[in-house]
Amino acid sequence: MSSKRDELIAKYAADIKEKFGETPDMDLLTKVTIGLGPAIYNLDASKVSGADDKELETVKNNYLVKKLGLSDGPELMDAVNSVVDKYGSSVKSKYRAVVYYMLCKHFDKASTYN
Template sequence: MGRRDELIEKYAEDLRTKCDMDPDMDLLRKVTIGCGPTIYNRDSSTISQGDTDELKTIRDNFLIKKLGLPDDEHLMGGIQSVLTTYGRENRQKYRAVVYYLLVKHFGKEDVYA
């Protein structure tokens, strides 16, 4: 099993235990691959829920550019909802898991079809 596959399994376990959901493994794999090399870097593989600039970057670069969502007030609300689902008390939030949850939250699975 390669390093990426190990990380995908770790992300799936987070979805099962911290988000109480059974992940769509095909979608999780595609979202993880879409994250590129950031998944291998300790700092960039996680997000800081308290960093407003990072949340704006997720909104701008992932939700608007990647998923093609219109720029409106619902985007930050969606990010906050996903962070709550992941568990505010969980300090380590993997970027691939957050992106997966955002894809599901906004119903944009077709982007990865």
């Protein structure tokens, strides 16, 4: 019997394949998902609105700077916007785990989760 989390991870993996055209590293995707804690089960918290600049700023500050330990600079927002663009404007609510996973890969920060 698969847990709710496993079902969500499978959904995230499908999105990564479909929207980004790449095969996800399931180990890293699982760690990113677990890192989000209970937020993944909350409909609102589990998604990122690509059209909300304030929310994208929060992704940058809370995830890239605080979690991944990156120095703040214009390239951080560029990366966030790039992931959001690739995800597609037709997808209004993007899975937070997918956005974080793609950013983690972009900055080559998988070691953060070891």
